[in-house]
Amino acid sequence: MMALGPLGFTAPWLLLGLAALPALWWLLRAVPPAPIKRRFPGVVLLLGLPDEETQAERTPWWLLALRMLALAAAIIGFAGPVLNPEPVQTARGPLLILVDGSWASARDWPRRVERMTRALDEAAAAGRPVALVNLSDPPPAPPPFAEAADLRRSLAGVKPQPWEPAIETAPESFLPEGNFDTLWLSDGLNRMGRGALLRAVTQRGMVKVWQPGTPVLALGAAAVEGTQLRVPLLASTPITQPLEVVAYGTDPSGAERELARVDVGVQADGTGEALVALPPELRNRISRFEIAGQRSAGAVSLTDDAQKRRKVALISGSTAREGLELLAPTHYLRQALAPSADLIEATLSDALLTKPDVIILADIGDVAEADRVAEWLEEGGLLIRFAGPRLAASDITNNSLLPVSLRQGGRSIGGTMSWGEPRRIAPFAEGSPFSGLVVPEEVTVREQVMAEPGPDLGAHTIAALADGTPLVTRSAFGQGEIVLFHVTANAEWSNLPLSGLFPQMLERLSVLARPVAPSAEDLAGQIFTPLKRLDGFGALSTTEAAAGVKGEDLAEGPPGPDLPPGLYGAEGRVLALNALPPGRQLAPATWPANVVLEAEGSARQTALQAPLLLAALLALLLDALATLSLSGRLRGARVAVLVALALGLAPIDSPAQEAMDEARAIAAADNVVLAYMPSGDAQMDDISNAGLRGLSQILTRRTTVEPSAPMAVDLESDDLALFTLIYWPINAASPSPSPAGYAKLNRFLRGGGMILFDTRDADLSGFGTATEAGQRLQALAAPLDIPPLAPLPADHVLTRAFYLLQTMPGRYDGPIWVEAAPLDAEQAEGMPFRNLNDGVTPVVIGGNDWAAAWAVGETGQPTFPVGRGSAGERQREIAYRFGVNLVMHVLTGNYKSDQVHVPALLERLGQ
Numbered sequence: 001m002m003a004l005g006p007l008g009f010t011a012p013w014l015l016l017g018l019a020a021l022p023a024l025w026w027l028l029r030a031v032p033p034a035p036i037k038r039r040f041p042g043v044v045l046l047l048g049l050p051d052e053e054t055q056a057e058r059t060p061w062w063l064l065a066l067r068m069l070a071l072a073a074a075i076i077g078f079a080g081p082v083l084n085p086e087p088v089q090t091a092r093g094p095l096l097i098l099v100d101g102s103w104a105s106a107r108d109w110p111r112r113v114e115r116m117t118r119a120l121d122e123a124a125a126a127g128r129p130v131a132l133v134n135l136s137d138p139p140p141a142p143p144p145f146a147e148a149a150d151l152r153r154s155l156a157g158v159k160p161q162p163w164e165p166a167i168e169t170a171p172e173s174f175l176p177e178g179n180f181d182t183l184w185l186s187d188g189l190n191r192m193g194r195g196a197l198l199r200a201v202t203q204r205g206m207v208k209v210w211q212p213g214t215p216v217l218a219l220g221a222a223a224v225e226g227t228q229l230r231v232p233l234l235a236s237t238p239i240t241q242p243l244e245v246v247a248y249g250t251d252p253s254g255a256e257r258e259l260a261r262v263d264v265g266v267q268a269d270g271t272g273e274a275l276v277a278l279p280p281e282l283r284n285r286i287s288r289f290e291i292a293g294q295r296s297a298g299a300v301s302l303t304d305d306a307q308k309r310r311k312v313a314l315i316s317g318s319t320a321r322e323g324l325e326l327l328a329p330t331h332y333l334r335q336a337l338a339p340s341a342d343l344i345e346a347t348l349s350d351a352l353l354t355k356p357d358v359i360i361l362a363d364i365g366d367v368a369e370a371d372r373v374a375e376w377l378e379e380g381g382l383l384i385r386f387a388g389p390r391l392a393a394s395d396i397t398n399n400s401l402l403p404v405s406l407r408q409g410g411r412s413i414g415g416t417m418s419w420g421e422p423r424r425i426a427p428f429a430e431g432s433p434f435s436g437l438v439v440p441e442e443v444t445v446r447e448q449v450m451a452e453p454g455p456d457l458g459a460h461t462i463a464a465l466a467d468g469t470p471l472v473t474r475s476a477f478g479q480g481e482i483v484l485f486h487v488t489a490n491a492e493w494s495n496l497p498l499s500g501l502f503p504q505m506l507e508r509l510s511v512l513a514r515p516v517a518p519s520a521e522d523l524a525g526q527i528f529t530p531l532k533r534l535d536g537f538g539a540l541s542t543t544e545a546a547a548g549v550k551g552e553d554l555a556e557g558p559p560g561p562d563l564p565p566g567l568y569g570a571e572g573r574v575l576a577l578n579a580l581p582p583g584r585q586l587a588p589a590t591w592p593a594n595v596v597l598e599a600e601g602s603a604r605q606t607a608l609q610a611p612l613l614l615a616a617l618l619a620l621l622l623d624a625l626a627t628l629s630l631s632g633r634l635r636g637a638r639v640a641v642l643v644a645l646a647l648g649l650a651p652i653d654s655p656a657q658e659a660m661d662e663a664r665a666i667a668a669a670d671n672v673v674l675a676y677m678p679s680g681d682a683q684m685d686d687i688s689n690a691g692l693r694g695l696s697q698i699l700t701r702r703t704t705v706e707p708s709a710p711m712a713v714d715l716e717s718d719d720l721a722l723f724t725l726i727y728w729p730i731n732a733a734s735p736s737p738s739p740a741g742y743a744k745l746n747r748f749l750r751g752g753g754m755i756l757f758d759t760r761d762a763d764l765s766g767f768g769t770a771t772e773a774g775q776r777l778q779a780l781a782a783p784l785d786i787p788p789l790a791p792l793p794a795d796h797v798l799t800r801a802f803y804l805l806q807t808m809p810g811r812y813d814g815p816i817w818v819e820a821a822p823l824d825a826e827q828a829e830g831m832p833f834r835n836l837n838d839g840v841t842p843v844v845i846g847g848n849d850w851a852a853a854w855a856v857g858e859t860g861q862p863t864f865p866v867g868r869g870s871a872g873e874r875q876r877e878i879a880y881r882f883g884v885n886l887v888m889h890v891l892t893g894n895y896k897s898d899q900v901h902v903p904a905l906l907e908r909l910g911q
Contacts, residue, residue: 063627067623077608078613100185102189106536109536123148163565186211219290221582222289248289255876259282276289296538312341314334315347316363382510387486391449403460428463434463451473521552534564554575557577665722674725679729687864690863691855733776761774802881810854816845819843841889
């Protein structure tokens, strides 16, 4: 192949024909020899007669240019032009394919597989032996070079791993012996330990690096910041458009939901952070954060006990008698903390054994387990104490388990022996943990214990009365803190526990007791069992019979084959190990000058032969038209007809059809798209869109199918073959498609597509005529090529395409109709089902209002109720499962019916 810049030619010798173009130009412009003039008297009779046929003396210059261009295009086209030609592989030696194979490779893994496949095909054509090494899963010994065709068959087993590649391992342990060329598929991240491996492969032969063109995105571990969760976001290169970080968690029924979605801007240094603010109960349900649209373990941040509910021990010096629970010191504490914390009510010694995050002492004077409490505080505990008659009467004014020294007795405001009125609470200062909370005017304090004045009293005060008297004081104790409310925890001294401010203050304080990341010393001697593991694509899966890991190894990390990312548990404690190690910074990979860099976004080789030959043919057709026109043989409508034929257009009398928008076609063809038929009712269309969006989210979380945003079908312009499933809600005013639209729908059904008809009437008509929606369905479906239908049999593939189902409910739970089974369908030997249709049922008809059951709002919460209580949520879950089965049935057909052939196959194999 000869290359001229970005243009190459497979048959360059044909370009010599271009040298003949000047001679051809001269020949075409040659004028015939002048005629000999002979005077003939009869010519006088011809004078004045019109000459209907004229002939130009010379060929016009523009026609000559058109002919030259046509011939030049033909010559160049036959020479086999190629844009951005790839260099021809002249090497015959072995080829080693190195794959980083880390979590950063998962985002574009199909393109990496395509590049490896192309390299193997080129090696097979050149007869080169090939070896493949996944650096994130290196072989125990150097792999031998093998035939490229054999290696390609095993390519499907190469997967990205949720950890960093082992580039710091001695290269000799996995590199083959001898000289070889190397194709390195980099994940795009810079790593300090790559130098030794790069030098080793450079010494063996030529090195070519395939580099991704998109930035690598990742999430760090979530941390508590006040009442919010802060999730750091990292990018290998700066990006301008904002990203979305989504928080997922479980609802009360146990189903996974989207709990929050926030936009994150990325700064010039490639960093950003997502701040998620949710009520305490929802915040405690968060199980992970994800970057929307990213499929990699690095784009997932798992949460553990550091972001979950705290364990709060309530200790009281007295118990309320029966019927006087409202006077108990812990009653209002229990009501305030129950929604967001796990409460422990026991003796102080028993409570310390459970290792609580917070201990609350309500009106306790002398602490019996002072030494053990002090040790617990040293390790980071939070002790909250409330005053009361016992504390006021005790003599522990200088006790070390108090944040400040106290005066003897108490202070009574507004009593019979006091001249003052009950005091209000002053606004909280900016540095206080209560800053930003609004103090209700009706909250007052009647009695309190007084702090001993001192120079550092103001530094310990985090809440005060309107006259400046400290109301809440705080001091550090080792790694923990001690907080004292100078009033009781019940309404005896103040109406603060009766207000909405009380649980807010406790929530702000309990946030301070969030456990931090444990150190190796904290986890030493413990064995943690893997509960769930994170794969390279960011999906969590339950582990079975996995070996435990040491606590110190879990704290130190980093993740690897022996310590995969995921959730680990021990003694009721759950720890998350994320793919991105703490402190990891992302930077783009850089390579030395002697390495050939093949960017993933570089231009691909493109053959230009067909476009050039087509251009030459069109130019010759235009030449013929121009010649006819100049000779006067082309007139009127014949010109338009010939021009239309030359340009390949449709006949003039053919009705014009609007073409599908290119961007819309690309979006529909690029991924699985669930579509819905417009109903003529804007509210119903919004429900259809929300329902398919909710089903798409369920498919993304539970399966490998990740649909794009739903689309409304435009029968006049859309190519229905690009859609996977069409949901068609029916009402009395549903518009009828045009004849061309019905033709498209029939082609869609014959080509393997499926339409889900939903009358949304709970099938009150029994598949027919009673309701207006049922009557309209019959009218709309009459022109469609719908096969005979029957109620869904119990052994239909829809009942086991993904989930095992017996009913297919939506908001209602009624029967559905599918293509009828063949009359000769018989029970398969050894199987609980029959040999049914070999294809996908083209239609599913019912009235269960599936879109409303699937519909979710912007926050990911269900839009419409289904049933009542837990039974309704269970029905919604079954509706989601039916949607998953439906999509899987469309995408995979009746592959599960092929299980009927298993006995015959096993018999042939002799097993």
